[in-house]
Amino acid sequence: MSSVELVRATLQELDGERFVELVERYSPTSERENDPTKEQESTEQKKQPPQAWTLSKILSTDFPEPVWVIPNMIPAGLTILAGSPKIGKSWMALSLGLALTMGGRALGKIQVDKAKACYLALEDTPQRIKDRALSLDAELTDDMTFFFEWERGLAGVAQLGVWLEANPGVKLVIVDTLQKFRTPSRAGSNIYESDYEAVSCLKQVADKHNVAVLVIHHIRKGGASDQLEAVSGSFGITGSADTVVTLTRARGQADAKLFITGRDVEEQELALRMDPFVGWSLLGDAKEYEMTKERREILDVYEQSAEPLGAKDVANVLGKPAGSIRYLIHVLAKEELLINVSYGKYTISPNSANTTNNTTSANSANTSKSVSGTQGGTNTSLTLFEGRHL
Numbered sequence: 001m002s003s004v005e006l007v008r009a010t011l012q013e014l015d016g017e018r019f020v021e022l023v024e025r026y027s028p029t030s031e032r033e034n035d036p037t038k039e040q041e042s043t044e045q046k047k048q049p050p051q052a053w054t055l056s057k058i059l060s061t062d063f064p065e066p067v068w069v070i071p072n073m074i075p076a077g078l079t080i081l082a083g084s085p086k087i088g089k090s091w092m093a094l095s096l097g098l099a100l101t102m103g104g105r106a107l108g109k110i111q112v113d114k115a116k117a118c119y120l121a122l123e124d125t126p127q128r129i130k131d132r133a134l135s136l137d138a139e140l141t142d143d144m145t146f147f148f149e150w151e152r153g154l155a156g157v158a159q160l161g162v163w164l165e166a167n168p169g170v171k172l173v174i175v176d177t178l179q180k181f182r183t184p185s186r187a188g189s190n191i192y193e194s195d196y197e198a199v200s201c202l203k204q205v206a207d208k209h210n211v212a213v214l215v216i217h218h219i220r221k222g223g224a225s226d227q228l229e230a231v232s233g234s235f236g237i238t239g240s241a242d243t244v245v246t247l248t249r250a251r252g253q254a255d256a257k258l259f260i261t262g263r264d265v266e267e268q269e270l271a272l273r274m275d276p277f278v279g280w281s282l283l284g285d286a287k288e289y290e291m292t293k294e295r296r297e298i299l300d301v302y303e304q305s306a307e308p309l310g311a312k313d314v315a316n317v318l319g320k321p322a323g324s325i326r327y328l329i330h331v332l333a334k335e336e337l338l339i340n341v342s343y344g345k346y347t348i349s350p351n352s353a354n355t356t357n358n359t360t361s362a363n364s365a366n367t368s369k370s371v372s373g374t375q376g377g378t379n380t381s382l383t384l385f386e387g388r389h390l
Contacts (some may be wrong), residue, residue: 079242161209164205
């Protein structure tokens with residue numbers, strides 16, 4: 001059975017005479033052209049060229065600004081959130097959805113406008129969602145709807161289109177995960193084309209309904225030097241997405257990095273912290289946070305030392321290169337957080353603790369300002385929450 005026939009069979013009892021329209025809207029072009037049941041276009045229609053744009057028209061047209069679901073982080077369109085297994089991707093997706101439905105602050109700092117959300121939790125259970133939601137102090141709301149079963153591939157895309165048309169207030173759709181949603185690749189198929197089709201169909205739905213579709217995916221084992229190359233699969237996945245977000249965190253560590261790039265979002269790398277009782281929290285720009293963290297580590301070494309120390313001494317204690325430590329020591333000395341008592345030897349300044357705390361708070365506040373901006377088939381569904389007991 002072709003995917004077109006599957007869509008028709010899946011939606012037959014849901015939407016009556018609109019099957020053909022949905023197939024036309026969400027099917028890849030190549031499949032529509034090969035559909036033997038599709039009526040042939042007239043010769044005159046085929047001769048009509050696509051709409052032409054002159055450069056003058058493009059430059060003189062006022063195009064709308066991107067619609068931000070999570071300001072300066074996730075715009076309307078297709079976003080890939082990739083990370084290693086069990087790193088906290090689902091926790092992050094859930095926390096973003098909760099912040100949106102409650103009109104709160106995403107990642108603890110980014111103010112969002114209240115809207116509805118849909119979560120296709122295809123690898124989870126209602127009990128697991130309940131546990132996580134209660135850990136995140138979720139409030140009772142009917143604005144976040146969960147599905148734990150969903151059709152795959154083109155049938156699932158058409159099904160999502162039908163559901164969004166019936167729920168126009170939804171601004172965020174979370175698909176967790178891509179592997180559970182897409183149609184399994186056929187043996188001998190082109191990997192790039194298969195990946196591109198799997199993501200581009202979801203992008204069509206996102207663009208049609210002007211919503212953000214956040215797709216949870218994995219990164220390659222061992223990672224990669226380039227963040228886009230680290231995303232599992234071919235460039236067909238990252239190439240068809242509007243925004244790509246990668247989450248990296250060392251096992252056993254609370255701190256993590258969130259790399260964001262895309263067509264409408266400014267490329268950035270943010271520092272995060274994972275707390276099982278609070279969820280993900282934004283710490284600030286990754287480089288600034290790392291600098292602040294290293295500064296505190298250096299000052300801690302000096303506070304615990306009874307003798308003046310040089311850059312090599314501190315580097316040996318911290319197990320880091322002496323060059324970067326030497327640079328930061330000079331910076332701390334200029335800020336009068338360290339005192340140069342002899343050539344290359346420093347001691348802690350009495351006012352270092354208060355100054356460092358103020359500097360850390362200022363860096364965090366400045367960074368948060370720049371990030372926050374302004375502002376078919378048989379399904380099992382769950383609305384968060386229909387009652388205290390799910």
